[in-house]
Amino acid sequence: MKQCLIFFTFFLSALASAASVQEQMAQNPAVKAAIEELVIANHILYDQNAVDGYGHISVRNPSNPNTFFLARSIAPSVVTVDDIMEFDMDGKALHGDTRVAYGERYIHSGILKNRPDLNSVIHGHAPPILPYGLTGTTLKPVYHMSSFLGEGAPIFEIRNVAKPNPDTDMFISSVDLGNALSQSLGLQYFVLMRGHGYAAGADSIRKAVFRAVYAIQNASIQGEAMKMGQVQYLTPGEAAIAQETIEKTIGRPWQLWSERVKKP
Numbered sequence: 500m501k502q503c504l505i506f507f508t509f510f511l512s513a514l515a516s517a518a519s520v521q522e523q524m525a526q527n528p529a530v531k532a533a534i535e536e537l538v539i540a541n542h543i544l545y546d547q548n549a550v551d552g553y554g555h556i557s558v559r560n561p562s563n564p565n566t567f568f569l570a571r572s573i574a575p576s577v578v579t580v581d582d583i584m585e586f587d588m589d590g591k592a593l594h595g596d597t598r599v600a601y602g603e604r605y606i607h608s609g610i611l612k613n614r615p616d617l618n619s620v621i622h623g624h625a626p627p628i629l630p631y632g633l634t635g636t637t638l639k640p641v642y643h644m645s646s647f648l649g650e651g652a653p654i655f656e657i658r659n660v661a662k663p664n665p666d667t668d669m670f671i672s673s674v675d676l677g678n679a680l681s682q683s684l685g686l687q688y689f690v691l692m693r694g695h696g697y698a699a700g701a702d703s704i705r706k707a708v709f710r711a712v713y714a715i716q717n718a719s720i721q722g723e724a725m726k727m728g729q730v731q732y733l734t735p736g737e738a739a740i741a742q743e744t745i746e747k748t749i750g751r752p753w754q755l756w757s758e759r760v761k762k763p
């Protein structure tokens with residue numbers, strides 16, 4: 500009887516991984532909620548200037564830690580539930596889905612594979628972020644809202660890892676480059692990509708969106724402050740305490756931002 504039960508459980512989990520994205524949404528309320536939130540997050544990121552025609556956000560499958568959901572190759576502001584694809588941790592599309600995927604899906608597979616504590620990853624090219632990677636200036640928390648930046652965001656240098664030629668198209672277009680970016684991120688939540696953009700991660704979609712938006716605001720404020728004089732950054736202690744407080748309240752901006760992108 501016990502063996503029968505084990506076999507049945509195995510059969511059920513095999514069935515779950517074989518189910519298409521639409522079937523999983525119909526069968527599993529957690530998957531449905533995650534995908535619907537992912538669609539709203541795409542629209543918010545565009546509305547908040549964290550992405551433009553380019554950029555993307557992923558979420559780990561709540562019913563399978565070894566897969567994640569990400570839109571097909573399409574502008575974030577027009578993503579719908581029907582555009583969501585499922586990938587494995589090597590960035591391979593599942594269910595025989597042959598639609599064109601983002602070339603940089605390896606940003607998501609690399610970080611989600613190496614960081615089991617993160618469930619959502621965002622990538623974009625927001626202009627205020629760029630000067631830091633270009634000059635090697637550390638992006639550090641100037642206020643409580645971006646305290647998750649801790650002691651400063653690392654900068655990923657693709658020339659140090661691209662093989663065999665350090666000159667590339669700058670894209671994270673392979674499993675190896677996704678892993679290298681994840682190594683640069685280390686145990687932090689935000690990484691700058693020199694001459695390209697950023698990647699942000701969190702344990703939830705809402706927190707990942709919060710971090711992307713406020714890291715970009717921090718970049719603008721820090722840039723202005725640096726023109727005026729010596730900048731007082733949050734100390735590592737202030738950053739840790741402030742992060743604890745502020746990240747309990749992320750439902751508030753999420754409500755504001757999601758109201759703004761509601762379709763009539």
Ligand code: MN
Pocket residue numbers: 553603622623624695696
């Ligand atoms: Mn990119």
